[in-house]
Amino acid sequence: MQAFQDDLLKFESLSAQVLGVSADDLETHRRFSAELGLKFPLISDSDRKLAGLYGKGRITFLIDKQGVIRLVQAGFPKNEEILTEIRKLEKKP
Secondary structure (H helix, E strand, O other): OHHHHHOHHHHHHOOOOOOEEEOOOHHHHHHHHHHHOOOOOEEEOOOOHHHHHHOOOOEEEEEOOOOOEEEEEEOOOOHHHHHHHHHHHHHOO
8 A cells, every 4th residue: 555655646647546445444444544644545345345346355456437447466566567557548549
């Protein structure tokens, strides 16, 4: 999460929205966000519906403006790789 926060301005400059999702409740998200100084939204998936749709664990998804998943990366991705993919999407007609 901190890596995304560190590069948040880069994502925002490309009109990309960073979101975090976990099964934790909203209060836990508030505390976690405050502790790390996160400036992007955290979504509570306490009913695990999103995890059921997209998978469990540390997974990064790049979803375009039409809702199409363009990149799936497990683990801790390098932000520069994601930013490169976003730039490629911007160039597509």
